[in-house]
Amino acid sequence: MDSKWYNLIMKKINIGIIGLGTVGAGLVELIKKNGPEMRRRQGIDLRIIAACDLRAGQGKKVGLPKATVFSRDYRRVLADERVDTVIELIGGLQPAEEIIKRTLASGRNLVTANKKVLAEKARSLLRDAMNASGFFGYRAAITGYFPLIEFLNRSQLQSRVIEGAYGIFNGTCNYILTRMERERCSYRQALTAAQEEGYAELDPYLDVSGMDTAHKTVLLVNLLYGYQMDMKQLYVEGIQKIDYRDISFAAELDYRIKLLAIVRKAGSRCQVRVHPCLVSRRSQLGALDKVMNGLELEDARGQVGGFIGPGAGKFPAAYAVLDDVITMACGNRYSYPKRQAGLTISGINEVESNFYVRFMALDKPGVLAAISSVLAKRHISIASVIQKEEEPGKAVPIVMLTHLARERDMRAALDEIYRLKVIKSPPLMIRVFDELPSLRG
């Protein structure tokens, strides 16, 4: 069997689409709309041979071409011998993993937008993909809208090492945080609004828990250093505990709260973490609102480059899928970095940050002294304090920004402070994102 199923001269691509949800529908629309011009001008002929979706009426609903064979069973798409390129858009682990593995094994081309399966099965799937004879594209799974793969491929050709990557990768979380800030509302209210407006799923867990961002981060680390992380190696914290109060205190300190993915390499040690951060209002990442995503990259010389693009909606991901198909049609493949030898992932406990902490304390003399002395014992020094009176007799918030401290020490201090009698609920801690020197205000 020929390893290149497509015909390089005619550039005919026979596509099978598995899953006609938002992205699938967008892809069908793009191919129908732009297809004729692509045929005429670029000599690329995209044909949707077969498609499937669990919902029987979905083929009609998305307006599949008449010639397309529609079914409810993905096995029929895989069994169609005319299909040379399988596009997996169902998401989730199974049967996505099976579809990808079978397609790669058969030598056919595979394009997927499924970050979950790629990240959670990274070790086996990415290895399969690298050894496959067919084309493997997953641009839509990582940062659909950015020409990130090209940028990183070329950085590697230049022997240029990216030492820092900082991103907002989840449109749903960013929408919720923007909404809380603007409407001065609770997390719960903002989530409901996001669901009503179609920016959050009915089950928002994957997004708000930070897991979706974590999946993309695992793929990013692979692109950066050829290192296949286990999800277990990654510290992940979602946005569910963020309170409007913290957004408001952060604003007083000239920060906004964003869910960030942070990759920072120093020598052979690399931090990889996903959690909410205080981000300067003046920074690029701090200016990203609603569903916009962004990524900043920093090399060993402190030179920075960045990308922004929409993080939700059907067209960004559909364009990314189309992009992979065209890369393939042009006879190109993505190159993957060689694994950087000896890279190790640091645990979160070793990371140093500035911290934002909020305590809810009884408004009694000596409270501040008690808290400060616990911090001082752990060599954590305080950069600023906000203390506000709220209703008399109730616990009042005490907010502190610390200087650089090690996570391990901070956690130990917070545990100890929580045991103080005057402290009424678990202290809340948010790390402060240390802005890139080149972008620093």
Add this chain to the structure above:
Amino acid sequence: MDSKWYNLIMKKINIGIIGLGTVGAGLVELIKKNGPEMRRRQGIDLRIIAACDLRAGQGKKVGLPKATVFSRDYRRVLADERVDTVIELIGGLQPAEEIIKRTLASGRNLVTANKKVLAEKARSLLRDAMNASGFFGYRAAITGYFPLIEFLNRSQLQSRVIEGAYGIFNGTCNYILTRMERERCSYRQALTAAQEEGYAELDPYLDVSGMDTAHKTVLLVNLLYGYQMDMKQLYVEGIQKIDYRDISFAAELDYRIKLLAIVRKAGSRCQVRVHPCLVSRRSQLGALDKVMNGLELEDARGQVGGFIGPGAGKFPAAYAVLDDVITMACGNRYSYPKRQAGLTISGINEVESNFYVRFMALDKPGVLAAISSVLAKRHISIASVIQKEEEPGKAVPIVMLTHLARERDMRAALDEIYRLKVIKSPPLMIRVFDELPSLRG
């Protein structure tokens, strides 16, 4: 003579560098530092065969390899038969144009960072380049740090039309404007500071006049639509007239002042202009400080993508040059868009904007009424007004934001208002940048 001078298998590139200024020095440093690893890992062997600079000691100063033949005459670099790839880094029109033309005609590869010669000689040079058998790279001339060419090449393959492009392309101007804002100082003081810190040339004309931005914009329009503009077709206004007072009024209105390049296509008509703008503080472009550059692109569906990166310094441009060399070494060429038939460039008079205008008027009854009635006569309606008392007896600033108005009408109104006796100096007008819907706050 073989059209590919370089050896595809060994990937040996024999380089001649013309001009060892900031970028040339950065390139020599990158090749010396990253060269050994590029040879080992990528199989790309970059050899600096010859180099020249008018300053006799410059070869030593930048640390040219011992084997490199250094001279003060670019003709000796061109005459060196071993050189297969000429890198032109002298800037300016002559002898840069001659160097580029002779190199392209000889079938050798050419890489240049010279936006001035490419933009001002666009019609002949870009045509020569497209027909040349050698490689032609000018990434460093346009937006060195962004993978823009790849993004646009792929958009074209997808038959996706970019309808809007909005950028901050000049690090010097952005530095000066940021400095004026932070230090509350005059244009003159900020320019002097920029010169002292090496962010502005002793002769800053090319930067502050907007011409440098205009050159990049001409190249951008070429990449977008295959349309080779004449510099004359472009409306260009610099930042020299910006007063700290306007930066401060803009801030009250929640805007910052930035020098923007604006390309906006509707059907076959295209606006192309370079001038200072009021940009929302909340926007991405509005968050770019100091020497950072940025570009936002918008397609027909209103989907937006953007890039940011440093706009000054030796490494961004040197990396861009190296990037071209590697693209070439890998046997790739850039594709250029076919000229979009029937595209015409709209004159500035036809453009509609919201306007910020500042009048210096005697503080007498009826002034506001007189100004407003001239505007009303031209159907220009006022969105907001700021009037401040300054020293008694002196002219006071009256600031207005208008609703959408046509440039022609606005100019006519300002001429008429200037003829009013109470108006003491020419009115100052700054266009308001109409933010992209997807980024709008």
